[in-house]
Amino acid sequence: MVNMQQEVRTLTINVGPQHPSTHGPMDVIVTIEGETIINADIRLGYIHRGIEKLCETRYYFQIPAYLSRLCYVSGMFWEYGFVRAVEEIMGVKVPERAQWLRVISCELTRIASHLIWLAAYAADLGLLTGLSWGLRDRDRIIDALEMLTGQRMMFTYMVFGGVRYDMPAGFQDTVEKSLKYVESHLPDWEKLTIENPIFRARTENLVPVSASYAIELGWTGPMLRACGVKRDLRRDEPYDVYETLDFEIPTGKRGDTLDRVYVRIEEIKQSIKIVRQAIKRIPSGPYQHRALLYPPPGIGYGYVEDSRGECGYFVVSDGTPRPYRVKIRSPAYVHVMSLPKLIKGIKLADLYAVLGSFDPCLGEIDR
Amino acid sequence: MSQNFLDHIKSLLPYAEVHLIYKNKAYAKVPKEYWIDSAKKLKSAGFTLLSFVSGIDRLNSIEVIYACRKPEGNGLVIVGTIIDRNNPRIPSLITVWEGALWHERETFDLLGIYFEGNPDMRRILLPDEWVGHPLRKDYKW
Numbered sequence: 001m002v003n004m005q006q007e008v009r010t011l012t013i014n015v016g017p018q019h020p021s022t023h024g025p026m027d028v029i030v031t032i033e034g035e036t037i038i039n040a041d042i043r044l045g046y047i048h049r050g051i052e053k054l055c056e057t058r059y060y061f062q063i064p065a066y067l068s069r070l071c072y073v074s075g076m077f078w079e080y081g082f083v084r085a086v087e088e089i090m091g092v093k094v095p096e097r098a099q100w101l102r103v104i105s106c107e108l109t110r111i112a113s114h115l116i117w118l119a120a121y122a123a124d125l126g127l128l129t130g131l132s133w134g135l136r137d138r139d140r141i142i143d144a145l146e147m148l149t150g151q152r153m154m155f156t157y158m159v160f161g162g163v164r165y166d167m168p169a170g171f172q173d174t175v176e177k178s179l180k181y182v183e184s185h186l187p188d189w190e191k192l193t194i195e196n197p198i199f200r201a202r203t204e205n206l207v208p209v210s211a212s213y214a215i216e217l218g219w220t221g222p223m224l225r226a227c228g229v230k231r232d233l234r235r236d237e238p239y240d241v242y243e244t245l246d247f248e249i250p251t252g253k254r255g256d257t258l259d260r261v262y263v264r265i266e267e268i269k270q271s272i273k274i275v276r277q278a279i280k281r282i283p284s285g286p287y288q289h290r291a292l293l294y295p296p297p298g299i300g301y302g303y304v305e306d307s308r309g310e311c312g313y314f315v316v317s318d319g320t321p322r323p324y325r326v327k328i329r330s331p332a333y334v335h336v337m338s339l340p341k342l343i344k345g346i347k348l349a350d351l352y353a354v355l356g357s358f359d360p361c362l363g364e365i366d367r
Numbered sequence: 368m369s370q371n372f373l374d375h376i377k378s379l380l381p382y383a384e385v386h387l388i389y390k391n392k393a394y395a396k397v398p399k400e401y402w403i404d405s406a407k408k409l410k411s412a413g414f415t416l417l418s419f420v421s422g423i424d425r426l427n428s429i430e431v432i433y434a435c436r437k438p439e440g441n442g443l444v445i446v447g448t449i450i451d452r453n454n455p456r457i458p459s460l461i462t463v464w465e466g467a468l469w470h471e472r473e474t475f476d477l478l479g480i481y482f483e484g485n486p487d488m489r490r491i492l493l494p495d496e497w498v499g500h501p502l503r504k505d506y507k508w
Contacts (some may be wrong), residue, residue: 045492052477053501053508088389171488218417218466229438235393237441301392301434301443314434314445316423324504329419329434335470366492 010038014089017046021124021352024362028339028355035347048366054325060086060160060294063323068154070328071364074113076106076145077306078364079158082326084158084239085302085313089295091140098162099240100282105157106304107278108175111182113307114264114271117359118189121261124356125202130192137185142179147174153172162288172279179272186269191284194262203257207354212256217338220331221309223358226263227255233305247274260357267307294321299350308332308359330364376444379408383446388409392443399448399457406433406446406463413437414444420460422478423447424504428454431480433467450480459484477502 016027025046031039034253051070055063067082069073080102087094094102142152147168149157157164193199209219214227224231232249234242250266252259297319303312309331316325335358343351369390376393377385383405384397397405418434427488432447450457459482461469471482476490479500490497499506 045494048492050501053506143478215415216465218464222415224438231438236439237443298387299394299445301388301445310418310436312418312434314419314421314432325423327419327421333469333473337466341472 001291009033015351015355019358022148022362023120023356023360024289024365026336026360026365028351030197030343030351032348035349037343037346037348037351040343042336042340043253044336044362046365047362050087050330051367052326056321057322059321060323064158065156067153068156069363070367071113071306071308071332071361072153073116073361074109074307075153076109076155076157077158077304077307077311080106081304081306081311081313082315083158083160083220083302084304085300085315086295086317088300088302089298089315089317090160092161092289095162095286095289096241096283097166100278101163101287102158102166103240103242103245104175104275104278104282105145105163107274108141108145109155109269110307111268111275112138112145114268115141115182116262117264117307118193120161121356122193122332123200124352127199128193131190133185133189137182140181144171144175146179147171151173159288161290162286164288166287167282168282175275176281179275183272186265188264193257194265202350202353203261203357205254206257206350207346208254208256209342218334219309219338220334221306222263222267223262223309223331223335225250226259233303233310237293237303239304241278245274245277253308257353257357257361261282264359269343295316295319302331306331308361308364309335311364328364328367330358330367332361333365336360336365372442375412380405380446381411382466384423388445391441392445394447397448399450402431402446402448403429403458403460404433406460407484409435409444409446410463414442417460417464417466418443420467420474422455422474422480422502424452424478424502425449426452426480426504428452429478429480430458431455431474433460433470455480456483458482461485465476476500 010033012031016022017025027043029041030037064079067078069080115134115138119131122130135304144151149155211227211229247270300315312329314327318324372391383397385395414435416436416438420433423430428449429452430447434445435445471485472491
């Protein structure tokens, strides 16, 4: 037996703020010993724009335009959550056609958001084919959204009491074409990711999280569902017309990185199913209420199932045309919070696989 | 349904003033001494998912709030308590929910509320050398 006194050398390196796998300006400071991460810390705030403070200084109807900048790949949800919180204080009943249009636009956004995540995540793992595929597929969805809202990213589509524009003529056909296009490539996506032995080797059994620990940490959305919890605000606390829609909630088994990929690909399929139903069943009628200025004094909490989890707005109104306080509850912020603890003990090369699977969107994390 | 929910929360937190914000969303105002106790009671009653911790500057006082949900089924409770604005201190919820860590850091950063017992009370969104807490109403910018 050889007894060797080894000098333990640790090294501290910054992964970020400019690093492709952080999906935005975030700094993960890791201390490594050899190749193993022994300590980690996260530095945020590189794109903190003070949106919560900004909201206090703007009129209600101006605010949704700022909020779609919170997450530039799923802006629709972020407008929607705020609009729902304010409508709750106002006590407004939204016209039925507007509810369906909201469902269609949100589910299209969810598909686009998951696709760009797949693209970025594939690139994190060195699959540059995935990067171009994701952008190609997402572009078709964005075309459909552009037809509906006039914008490709910062939609500002939600207004208090409805949506800004009605469906244009020929929208159904465009959506169907886009969905068909995305759907035709989903088998390829599965072959490229969850059925690919190299991809599996890099993600399977990496940082598994139990269901109870995920709840303790406050995880929501696909991250929680990957741990095997059947939790979806669209089903559990339904809003708008989600109650009447037929869709499944995909869940993972082990809560590892591979399950997070699996759940998101399945969610794309479910969103396609929802949009198809909604396009068929949308009733005619008005698509917005007129003359809604600002809410009476009160508090409201608006939530929607974002592509990352529970997007929530806590709004305090004092009866003036500007909100007194707006608290933004960001799901990705909660997920990234647990990262330093979870990555202790894994190899540095696996950090990128884990970090990407959390789907961090720095716009909403930094706010 | 909503009335049942309200009664359920009232029986859980007998010391709180509870009212409904909307269906199955309740707001409970508790005295400061019962801050941790309310969190423990709600967690053991099934509200195990912490949504957020935050605060509101009420000009002559500060209101600290947290919101928790049921991971299965329906229901959200927002609990608030009033603390002194000049010396805003409150026990940390980290003993109840591990996930409170960064929510409290953020509240400290933006509103200057000090959570006693939180092991990581550094600024998070603003630079470390920043002066003041921007979400206070008297913050000059």
